[in-house]
Amino acid sequence: EVQLVESGGGLVQPGRSMKLSCAASGFTFNNYDMAWVCQAPKKGLEWVATISYDGSSTYYRDSVKGRFTISRDNAKSTLYLQMDSLRSEDTATYYCARQGDYPGMGFDYWGQGVMVTVSS
Amino acid sequence: DIQMTQSPASLSASLGETVTIECLASEDIYSNLAWYQQKPGKSPQLLIYYANSLNDGVPSRFSGSGSGTQYSLKINSLQSEDVSIYFCQQNYDSPRTFGGGTKLELK
Numbered sequence: 001e002v003q004l005v006e007s008g009g010g011l012v013q014p015g016r017s018m019k020l021s022c023a024a025s026g027f028t029f030n031n032y033d034m035a036w037v038c039q040a041p042k043k044g045l046e047w048v049a050t051i052s053y054d055g056s057s058t059y060y061r062d063s064v065k066g067r068f069t070i071s072r073d074n075a076k077s078t079l080y081l082q083m084d085s086l087r088s089e090d091t092a093t094y095y096c097a098r099q100g101d102y103p104g105m106g107f108d109y110w111g112q113g114v115m116v117t118v119s120s
Numbered sequence: 121d122i123q124m125t126q127s128p129a130s131l132s133a134s135l136g137e138t139v140t141i142e143c144l145a146s147e148d149i150y151s152n153l154a155w156y157q158q159k160p161g162k163s164p165q166l167l168i169y170y171a172n173s174l175n176d177g178v179p180s181r182f183s184g185s186g187s188g189t190q191y192s193l194k195i196n197s198l199q200s201e202d203v204s205i206y207f208c209q210q211n212y213d214s215p216r217t218f219g220g221g222t223k224l225e226l227k
Contacts, residue, residue, distance in 0.1 A: 035216075044207065044218055044219070044220050044221050045156075045164065045207055045209070045218040045221075046218065047215050047216040047217070047218070050214075050216075059214055059215075061215045062215075095163055095164070100166070100169060102169075102170075103211065104151075104152035104169070104170060104211040104212065105154065105166075105169045105170065105211065106154030106156070106166055106169050106209055106211050107154075107156075107164075107166060108166045108169075108175065109166075110163040110164055110165070111163060112162075112163055113163050
């Protein structure tokens with residue numbers, strides 16, 4: 001059974017940093033591109049970042065470029081999101097998601113999500 | 121960025137009814153369209169990919185159609201467990217963008 005379990009969220013002050021982790025199991029982690037998707041309270045979904053299966057390529061939405069870093073450790077089957085210079089508008093639930101088998105397929109598995117609140 | 125416009129924003133329907141949700145892309149996305157269901161307090165789940173392919177385990181009362189810029193999700197014989205928010209997403213270009221969501225409630 002595919003499982004994605006996020007951790008590391010919580011309350012953080014504006015301008016500070018936070019690192020999210022996503023532990024994957026039930027599939028061959030290093031065969032899949034992975035992504036982070038966020039959802040502000042009572043709002044829609046926003047793609048944040050994607051990393052290729054081998055970590056060689058990364059992609060970010062404009063609003064997080066230069067502040068967030070997506071990475072992975074295939075030996076540990078774990079995905080990360082380092083979030084620096086956090087802003088109040090980064091407040092959201094962050095989901096780890098697996099990119100489906102084909103590029104245009106979408107995200108076929110999602111974690112339960114972890115809440116990040118940026119506030120003083 | 122490709123803009124995804126969903127309609128309606130909310131929908132109320134009776135058990136057994138058929139409902140349709142629309143999604144309009146700001147440019148041709150060549151059927152690279154996914155639909156997700158998000159139940160209250162839960163994470164999204166993939167229903168449909170490539171506009172009309174049913175994901176594993178998804179009931180056959182769900183179906184997707186469309187091409188170019190216009191897509192739709194149809195739910196036949198509405199069940200109580202279908203109460204959710206539904207999102208479309210284009211997977212043609214980066215950044216991957218989502219529609220604003222359609223909240224489906226029971227009448």
